[in-house]
Amino acid sequence: MTTNETRAANVIDDAPMTPFHRRLALFCSGGPLLDGLALGVIGLALPPMTAEWRLDELWQGALAASALLGLFAGGFVFGYVTDLVGRKLMYTLDIAAIAIFSGAQFFVTGPEQLLVLRLLLGVAIGADYPIATSLLAEFAPRRSRATLIGLQTVMWSAGNALAYLLGLWVMGFGPDAWRWLLMSPALVAAVLFVLRIGTPESPRWLITKGRGGEALAVTRRVYGESADLDGVGERRAPTRFRTVFQGVYLRRTVFVALFWTCSVTPLYAIYAFAPQILQALRISDDRASSVAVGGLLLLGCVVATLVADRMRRRTLLIWPMAVASGCLVLLGVLAQAPPPVILLLAGVYALAIGGPTILQWIYPNEIFPTEIRATAFGIGVAASRIGAVLGTFVVPSLLDGAGISLTMVLLGVFCGVGVVASAFLAPETYGRPLNEAAT
Numbered sequence: 001m002t003t004n005e006t007r008a009a010n011v012i013d014d015a016p017m018t019p020f021h022r023r024l025a026l027f028c029s030g031g032p033l034l035d036g037l038a039l040g041v042i043g044l045a046l047p048p049m050t051a052e053w054r055l056d057e058l059w060q061g062a063l064a065a066s067a068l069l070g071l072f073a074g075g076f077v078f079g080y081v082t083d084l085v086g087r088k089l090m091y092t093l094d095i096a097a098i099a100i101f102s103g104a105q106f107f108v109t110g111p112e113q114l115l116v117l118r119l120l121l122g123v124a125i126g127a128d129y130p131i132a133t134s135l136l137a138e139f140a141p142r143r144s145r146a147t148l149i150g151l152q153t154v155m156w157s158a159g160n161a162l163a164y165l166l167g168l169w170v171m172g173f174g175p176d177a178w179r180w181l182l183m184s185p186a187l188v189a190a191v192l193f194v195l196r197i198g199t200p201e202s203p204r205w206l207i208t209k210g211r212g213g214e215a216l217a218v219t220r221r222v223y224g225e226s227a228d229l230d231g232v233g234e235r236r237a238p239t240r241f242r243t244v245f246q247g248v249y250l251r252r253t254v255f256v257a258l259f260w261t262c263s264v265t266p267l268y269a270i271y272a273f274a275p276q277i278l279q280a281l282r283i284s285d286d287r288a289s290s291v292a293v294g295g296l297l298l299l300g301c302v303v304a305t306l307v308a309d310r311m312r313r314r315t316l317l318i319w320p321m322a323v324a325s326g327c328l329v330l331l332g333v334l335a336q337a338p339p340p341v342i343l344l345l346a347g348v349y350a351l352a353i354g355g356p357t358i359l360q361w362i363y364p365n366e367i368f369p370t371e372i373r374a375t376a377f378g379i380g381v382a383a384s385r386i387g388a389v390l391g392t393f394v395v396p397s398l399l400d401g402a403g404i405s406l407t408m409v410l411l412g413v414f415c416g417v418g419v420v421a422s423a424f425l426a427p428e429t430y431g432r433p434l435n436e437a438a439t
Contacts, residue, residue, distance in 0.1 A: 011219060011227045012203070013142045013433040020222055021140060024199065025148040028136045030192040031128030032152045033159035034098055038067055038121060038185050040163025044171065045178035049114075052175070059111050065389055066115050070122020071129075072385040078127030079378020083239040083371060086209075087135040088201040094131055095196055097124040099189035105182040114182075121185075129381050130374035137365035137373070138202040139222070142433055146308035149365060150358035154305055157298040204370045204434070207234040233435030237371040244368070244376050252367045253376060255425035257383035259363075262418025263321060263356040264384045266328060266411040267297075269391035270349075277395075280404035281335055281342045292343075293350050300354025308358060312430045313366075314422070320355035322419045323348065328412030335405040356418070360384065366429040369438040 015021075046060055055063075082090045101121040108114045133149060140148045166184055171177045200222065206215035212229065219227045244253045270277060270293075278293075308316060327349035334341060360380070368376040398407040429437035 011223050011229070012139070012232060015141045015223060017141060017144050021144070021148065024136055024139055025151055027192060027195050027199065028132035029152050029155035030095065030188065030196075031125060031132050032156035033162070034102075034128075034185050034188060034192075035071070035125045036156040036159025036161075037163050037166075037188065038102065038125060038159075040160045041166065041181045041184060042067065042118070044163065044167040045181050048171075048175075048178045049111075053111055055111060061393070063111060063115060063118060065393070066118035067122035067125070068385050068389050070119040070124075071126035072122075072382045072389075073119075074123035074126025075129055075378040075381025075385070076126075077378070078123075079130035079374040079376070079381070080239070080241050082127075082131045082134065082374035082378075083205075086201055087131060087138075087205055087374070088199060090127070090131045091135060091199060092193065092196050094124055094128045095189050095193045098128070099186045099193060102189060103183050103186035106179045108179075126378075126381055126385070130377035133361055133365055133377060134205075134374040135199070135202055137434065138204040138370065142431065143309055145366070145434070146313075146358075146362050147305055149362045150301070150305035150308045152361050153358045154298070154301050157294075157301060161294075161298075202370070203229070204232070204234045207232065208237050208239075208369075208371045210236045233433060234370055237369065239371045239375070241375060243372050244379060249368065249372070249376070251425060252427070253379060255421060255427075256364050256367075256376065256380040258421040259317070259321075259356065259418045259426070260360045260380050260384040261387035262415055262421065263324075263353065263360065265387035265391040266324075266415050267353060267357070267391075268388040269395040269411060277399070277404065277408075278342075278346075280399060281331065283339055283342060293346050296347050296350035297354065297357075300351040301357055302354070303351070304354040304358045308362065312428060313359065313363065314426050314428050316355040317359050317363075317426055318419060318422050320352040321415065321422065323352040324356070325412050325415040325419055327352065328408050328415055330412075332405045332408030332410075332412060335408065363426070363429070366432075366434065366437040367427055369435070373438075 042064055046055075046064065049055065049063075050060060053059075078090065078094070098121065101117050101124060105114060105117050105121075108117065133152060136148060136152075137145060167181060170181045170184070173180055200218045201214070203215035203218045203222075206212070206218065207229065216229055219229060243249060304316060304320075327345045331342065331345050331349075334345070364377040364380045365373060395407065395411075398410065402410075427437075
């Protein structure tokens with residue numbers, strides 16, 4: 001690499017952190033915040049909605065899982081669309097769709113209408129994941145890239161916590177309180193829509209589409225008039241869906257799908273059914289304990305985000321995931337242990353899984369090139385949501401039929417599959433410029 005190329009590469013990858021990067025990270029984090037909020041409020045709205053509409057268990061399950069199914073479709077389809085038409089356009093259209101579908105929930109007259117709106121809302125939220133994170137990754141300095149992307153996971157937990165805080169306030173509004181609760185994400189989305197207006201297109205994406213003049217203009221707008229594109233490392237390249245299943249990218253697609261699904265499935269199962277699981281493990285104060293485990297999960301994600309740019313990616317992924325897997329297996333083997341032992345294992349699991357959780361967002365953005373980055377991330381979202389739905393539906397049956405010991409051992413083994421896959425397949429991207437990490 002020549003001196004000029006080294007200097008030019010610093011324009012994006014070695015840029016200092018600026019207010020632009022902080023604003024972009026904050027605005028991008030609106031998608032996961034809305035995901036956590038939207039998934040949280042449906043659980044709170046279901047009891048009064050069930051009483052009003054006399055819903056059976058099938059309808060309750062369908063309404064609870066509909067957004068997750070929409071997330072599968074949104075990630076799978078619109079990641080590819082984003083790589084075709086650009087990040088900027090989708091970045092604003094998508095958040096507008098979230099606002100519209102969330103707000104429309106207030107006016108539903110029956111479960112059929114709500115089911116359709118929840119599916120569409122899930123599609124829009126699922127689409128925002130690859131849209132926003134690709135844009136953020138392509139602007140982020142390499143020394144701060146993992147921290148900025150890891151923030152997105154932290155915001156999911158914040159959104160879920162916000163749902164419960166809103167529930168405490170809104171559910172006292174009378175018989176229509178559940179309607180106000182369901183439409184609450186619309187207010188957040190509307191604010192984000194205004195804030196996202198004017199966000200520039202990714203110069204990396206513009207280069208891949210042969211629009212070098214526009215890329216240079218954006219680069220100078222963000223990094224200063226002396227900035228240029230020499231040595232940025234991007235090349236003109238077509239976006240083809242099949243590329244993610246060819247050559248080295250097939251191996252990486254398999255890695256992302258496996259480790260993401262194997263880490264998120266037990267996590268969703270435990271997060272959704274924490275009171276039932278803790279009761280089965282003979283923890284009497286299951287509600288307070290559930291809150292504590294949720295708080296430790298958030299703490300684990302925060303700590304992992306803070307250290308993500310100081311640790312090798314494989315270290316942050318493999319060892320914490322192995323510890324998390326071991327804790328789940330031990331919870332099954334030691335299901336009759338005293339409560340302090342059970343809570344210690346549950347707490348260590350919640351802290352340890354923070355590293356793998358934030359890397360679900362970091363890895364897909366680093367190991368695929370710009371022309372298919374959003375496509376690959378969308379496939380990861382889709383695969384993980386299959387696991388989330390399975391975890392949500394299968395765990396209650398496992399608890400009833402197989403018991404708590406076998407349930408926890410199976411969840412631990414499933415997480416362990418992700419450890420093995422990561423040990424064999426995970427590349428190391430720590431400290432590398434984005435275009436080099438993706439080759």
